[in-house]
Amino acid sequence: MQIRRSYHEYCGLAKALDLIGERWTLLLVRNLLLGPLRYSDLLRGLPGITTNLLAKRLREMEKAGLIEPMKAAPVAAGRSYRLTAIGAALEPAVHALGRWGWQWMERPAAGDHRSLEWLLVALRRRYRGGLDLTIELVADQVPYTIRASGPEVAIGRGTASSPDLRILGRGIDLATLFLEGRLPGSKSLSIEGTSSHLPALLAAFDRGDSPAR
Numbered sequence: 001m002q003i004r005r006s007y008h009e010y011c012g013l014a015k016a017l018d019l020i021g022e023r024w025t026l027l028l029v030r031n032l033l034l035g036p037l038r039y040s041d042l043l044r045g046l047p048g049i050t051t052n053l054l055a056k057r058l059r060e061m062e063k064a065g066l067i068e069p070m071k072a073a074p075v076a077a078g079r080s081y082r083l084t085a086i087g088a089a090l091e092p093a094v095h096a097l098g099r100w101g102w103q104w105m106e107r108p109a110a111g112d113h114r115s116l117e118w119l120l121v122a123l124r125r126r127y128r129g130g131l132d133l134t135i136e137l138v139a140d141q142v143p144y145t146i147r148a149s150g151p152e153v154a155i156g157r158g159t160a161s162s163p164d165l166r167i168l169g170r171g172i173d174l175a176t177l178f179l180e181g182r183l184p185g186s187k188s189l190s191i192e193g194t195s196s197h198l199p200a201l202l203a204a205f206d207r208g209d210s211p212a213r
Contacts, residue, residue, distance in 0.1 A: 005018070006018045016093075019064050019066070020066070020090065022057065022060070024046060024049055024053065024054070024057050025057055025060075025061060026090070026093075026094060026097070027046060028042065028046070028057060028058070028061065028067075029066070029083065029087060029090050029094060030094050030118065030121055031045045031046065031117065032067065032081065032082060032083045032087070033083070033088070033091055033094065033121050033124070034117055034120060034121060034144070034155065034156045034157050035082070035156045035157040035158065036070055036080045036081060036082035037080060037081060038078045038079070038080045038081075039054070039055075039058075039078045039079055039080075039081070040078055042054060042058075042081065045115065045117065047113045048113075058081060061087070062081075065084055065086050065087075066083065066084060066086060066087035066090075067081045067082065067083055067084060067087050068081070068082060068084050069081055070082055091124075094121070095122075095124070095125035098121075098122055098125070099125065114172070114175070115171070116139050116144075116171035116172075116174055116175050117144075119175050119178060119179070120137075120144060120155050121155075123146075123153075123155055123178060123205055124153060124155050126205045126206040126207070127148070127153040127204060127205055127206075128203075128204050128205065128206055129150060129151040129204070130150070130151075130204060131148035131149075131150075131153070131200060131201065131204040132148060132149055132150065133146075133148055133164045133165065133197055133200070133201060134146070134147050134148075134160050134161075134162070134163045134164050134165075135147075135148075135160070135163055135164065135165045135166070135167070135197075135201060136159060136160040136163040136165075136166045136167070137166075137167050137168075137174055138166070138167070138168040138169075139169070139170065139171040139174050140170060140171050142157075143157070143158060143159045143160075144156065144157055144158070145157075145158055145159065145160040145163070146201075147160070148204060153204075163193060164193055164194060164197055165191070165192070165193040165194060165195070165197045165198065165201065166191070166192040166193050167189055167190070167191055167192075167198075168189065168190040168191075168192070169188050169189035169190060170188060173188045173189050174189070177189065177202070178202070178205060178207075179207060180207070181202045181203075181207055183198075
């Protein structure tokens with residue numbers, strides 16, 4: 001691959017930044033860690049990016065071997081993208097940078113965008129282990145699945161087959177559930193299945209680096 005801009009340093013970090021140092025690139029990786037997304041969903045999931053810049057970044061990432069296009073289902077319009085094995089291998093770096101950045105996190109400022117999906121990516125690194133459950137979260141009518149088995153956890157988009165617990169509600173209330181380890185007030189979440197699994201689910205994720213509230 002011919003790199004458009006380079007630090008021209010014989011260093012692994014410099015080479016990595018040659019490939020992923022452009023604005024929005026790592027955030028695209030973050031958003032694809034939960035599974036493939038259509039172009040329109042990628043655009044919607046990155047408030048502030050323009051359609052021309054998104055198209056440019058996707059071309060660059062595909063050329064670098066970080067992502068690959070997928071044929072959209074007949075009922076879906078547009079092209080979808082997913083991480084390649086090389087792109088998915090960036091997950092530890094995404095988590096390390098996220099953990100490092102949390103030390104400056106406080107209350108959201110006016111105009112800050114929030115997303116349950118970004119929290120779900122963070123939950124992949126916050127998992128403590130010791131859980132053996134399948135959970136389906138339905139946030140604003142969009143399904144996500146948490147599959148935990150001992151020391152391993154998989155979190156992604158999509159429905160779960162015969163989940164042990166199903167939690168439905170607004171994304172902001174589901175975020176409160178995991179960030180604060182408590183059910184939000186006003187019974188804003190609907191719980192289906194064995195509700196006694198809920199304490200174990202919340203205890204399985206670390207909240208020590210949650211932003212100050």
